[in-house]
Amino acid sequence: MTGIAIFGAGRIGQIHAENLCNNKNAEVRHVVDVVGQAARDLAARCNARASSIEEAIADEAVEAVVIATSTDTHAELIEVSAKASKAIFCEKPLDLDVAVASNSIEIAAQHGVLLCIGFNRRHDPTFNRLKQDIDAGLVGNVEVVSITSRDPSPPPPEYIGRSGGLFRDMMIHDLDMARWLLGEDPVQIFASGSALVSEDIAAEGDIDTAVVTMKTASGRLCNITNSRRCVYGYDQRIEVFGSAGMLRAGNQTETQVEHANGDGFRTDPVLPFFLERYADAYRLQLDRFLRAVAGDDNEMPDGIDGLKALKMADAAQKSCDQETAITLSL
């Protein structure tokens, strides 16, 4: 049983809290949030205490922390947690600034603590199987990875300005998936984007529709399409083409009902958004984090993975701004 402190009682913090409550290997001991009521409510649901950062860190029974606060607080929380020798699970991105993120990784390394990053999609059973099948050789040598990733609708206008932009906020997940599935770091990236969906996004100078191309040192290619609009649900698909075959990860639907009439055959739309699509992934993610903390298999993406994805997102942004390909050295 691993003692846990949760930093952040917002939407994502609540998801983590619920999964930890139902996990036989975890004991949530503290919930910390700048909004006291939020901390107290969530703590009550977990049989935990609403605590300050200091109280949570000082608790020797806390072996691990889950950081689900706003991005600008990640670095500080990683530092205090690392100094107190707590294993760390931190939501993506580590930080919007590469230097700050690098520093966080260094600090964790200095104190010899685990620093895991919340790339939840790696734990999605379908995407995880895809990776296992690639590793098992089912496509032979990987040649092209193609990722389609579309949110159902834009985020609230007030979020856009502080999101870091589509590449750092949204595509960062896909960039991590791409690196993971390509099995190599990309050395070149080209990004093309438009604001076709939301006037708020256009007003912020951000984009809501993007296509990114990457190449690795050995010549493997990757393309990613992102959109902040998808009327048929949360479209999350990946195709991996190789010398010996293709692997395809499809979407999920709420039911398996199909209706036929003169217009044809109709199935459900795709699951609406990440809470539904990645419910299993969020649960398995913390399960694996707990196993890593316990010294069992470590299947978690770490700080370096987080940093590399951030660098890729930065390069994509630069490419999009400058309308030119960017050389990457991760």
Next chain:
Amino acid sequence: MTGIAIFGAGRIGQIHAENLCNNKNAEVRHVVDVVGQAARDLAARCNARASSIEEAIADEAVEAVVIATSTDTHAELIEVSAKASKAIFCEKPLDLDVAVASNSIEIAAQHGVLLCIGFNRRHDPTFNRLKQDIDAGLVGNVEVVSITSRDPSPPPPEYIGRSGGLFRDMMIHDLDMARWLLGEDPVQIFASGSALVSEDIAAEGDIDTAVVTMKTASGRLCNITNSRRCVYGYDQRIEVFGSAGMLRAGNQTETQVEHANGDGFRTDPVLPFFLERYADAYRLQLDRFLRAVAGDDNEMPDGIDGLKALKMADAAQKSCDQETAITLSL
């Protein structure tokens, strides 16, 4: 090049004529029809002559006949063709009367001529592959065959009375498929039917919706569902369950376009009716008949297959009328 006489210039005769015209191994020499104009029109399209039965039979260059006239003329045409040593392709059913059909088979046998029956579905590439896969052992020992067969809409009222009823007119195809795929003759049949679709059919005392169950000597089971109504197209599916797996033959659609919106994912309806679904089957059927005539591989169902399907249809009708299971001895 096989010289051919076509008896019957109606809808099905025209299909056969067109396929024969495009077949490099056939030469259509005569078209015979009681309606002179129909014969002349079709003959013109085939560069053939509109002839009488006698003229067509007397032509020594005619090696084979295709009988596509109304059912009540089949027996006579088989007899004159057999006596003239012509190979015979006859549309199903041989006759609505088992004794007459048996007699036709005997006559063909006496004269040593090929008598093939127009069970077109055996030649459908999807169903044919299903059979090949069963024979190749892909399902192990066959345990259950399940057939779904639905027409888009009832036949014209004037046809119903002389159709022989749903079992002999429509299900006879499925009964033949069942026997073929089961790999054994059924020994028991139970049929249950209703008139749910058409008042004309009800008025004739016929049914338009039916479920049939059959069992073979070794205990293999089969069910067939038929309906004279299907709003999403011509539903023609088969599933074969065995000790080592399952084989499923699905429907076909006009295109592979899929449309997604908030209501879900929609594909085309099924191909509308037999002319579209079985276009390939009709073509391949005559191709195989020509090969059989030429002494190559004979993959054609024969008179005995036609007779057994008719006996099964008769038993189904009796079962439905008497509401009891019928023992079959084919």
Next chain:
Amino acid sequence: MTGIAIFGAGRIGQIHAENLCNNKNAEVRHVVDVVGQAARDLAARCNARASSIEEAIADEAVEAVVIATSTDTHAELIEVSAKASKAIFCEKPLDLDVAVASNSIEIAAQHGVLLCIGFNRRHDPTFNRLKQDIDAGLVGNVEVVSITSRDPSPPPPEYIGRSGGLFRDMMIHDLDMARWLLGEDPVQIFASGSALVSEDIAAEGDIDTAVVTMKTASGRLCNITNSRRCVYGYDQRIEVFGSAGMLRAGNQTETQVEHANGDGFRTDPVLPFFLERYADAYRLQLDRFLRAVAGDDNEMPDGIDGLKALKMADAAQKSCDQETAITLSL
């Protein structure tokens, strides 16, 4: 919060216990089992007491009981629970004997207690949506219901003799689904069965493969196929054909990964068995039971549903034994 006593700490009792533990509207207070250790283990997992029947019934905080013991004890437990005014959820079948089952229903009615039956499949999200869509008129008038239901492998030999036979043990679920989806009671049933899978089953005089046909008063038709063997998983599918369309409930797979190579495209097999396929259904079933106990919407099948399914199973057995159609009056 509804106080609950669970009778039976076996496999199915444990599923119910776990779902109740995670349900915010339930408090499991007692676990009762003839095997004391089993009761104590499960009670410990639920923060409940391992109690005798009497202790559990005597607890006034217990508003409802969940009966998951062996079938031959159902009647007695229903009686003591009803007399103590507890709402009752009882696993199917109520009893293997129609008279006993009828008596249980009467006793529950006399004491004015809720008697719900564990037909879990009605709560499966896919099948439940199917029913909602039928009720919403998506297929128009229902004409044919077709159910394919195949277990992955036969039950252990020692279970076969006391199972009540395939119809009462396995098909009873499908018979209930058929009645539910047809929207009418069947008036005629015909069953055909074989022992193709298991020598143990054959030795018991039971069957392992069966096809059943039913007809309702208005002429709606239904067929059900059952097998105790299915190498590709737990095959659970339903098709409903109507005057205006078709609804189809498909299987589920563990992932949405598809693999393509020269052999074609391959997806996962079907989920292995009922624990996986019906995990949601088991959870939702008790959720709905708790709402019914609380006086909210009652969407639960009741004792009458259980009795009718049992009568249908009995008739199917009789039809199979006598090789004749059986008239039903439910």
Next chain:
Amino acid sequence: MTGIAIFGAGRIGQIHAENLCNNKNAEVRHVVDVVGQAARDLAARCNARASSIEEAIADEAVEAVVIATSTDTHAELIEVSAKASKAIFCEKPLDLDVAVASNSIEIAAQHGVLLCIGFNRRHDPTFNRLKQDIDAGLVGNVEVVSITSRDPSPPPPEYIGRSGGLFRDMMIHDLDMARWLLGEDPVQIFASGSALVSEDIAAEGDIDTAVVTMKTASGRLCNITNSRRCVYGYDQRIEVFGSAGMLRAGNQTETQVEHANGDGFRTDPVLPFFLERYADAYRLQLDRFLRAVAGDDNEMPDGIDGLKALKMADAAQKSCDQETAITLSL
């Protein structure tokens, strides 16, 4: 009935000849090929004459020509045909040189003759429906077009050097499809390519795997992936994402048979190559050409379409060589 001369009796010329022979509105009068025997063989199959260019052009009964010779002869044949007032169908590409292609278009315009280009995929029933559905507003405003196009295997080594490279030889089809479906000309293109498949291709300095990104003036995005290797068949898919939905054009298989066992569900691989996949498209293409010649609806891509696709291919090649985005002005 339109009189036709066919230039080129090679593989593609034979396809066109066969489709024209079976088309009631065409009469093939001449077959021209530098290899006399090839011309004579094909002419014999069409009941036509093996002629010289001059003889074919001089025949006043020839209203239209079909040019299926090697690319370097297209310009000359277009010129002599245009001067003789023949309607022209020319295989893609018009020429590998933009200036030459432009000149051909001008000459056709000067003589007022129809100049149609062999972009066969526009006539594929699935892709054609996709376009119709876009035009009918089924996806609202088009935002992203995504094309996956993979050949089963590389062309013969001797062909590579004179192919013009992957972009001009293979992707040109996809570039035309992209422009057609985007409904706007692209203004920017970026191409990234690798030689992962074939050492022969690498030795020629060409690539066999490529990803291209394009943007239109209004900000619509497009990506295309090409590969000269695809072990599961000829992969030809398109997805179009818009403000109101998505349209997807899938692959075709030889049969609709599905096989299930413990490994899962397996369907056929994709149709092997363009002869199979685009059989209907080739037939419909000439049917539409004949209708255009007859003054009916003109649904044919013309010389300008051919020229623009060529310019796009040139820009893609330049982008790939220079590793930078290229601005396009079509």
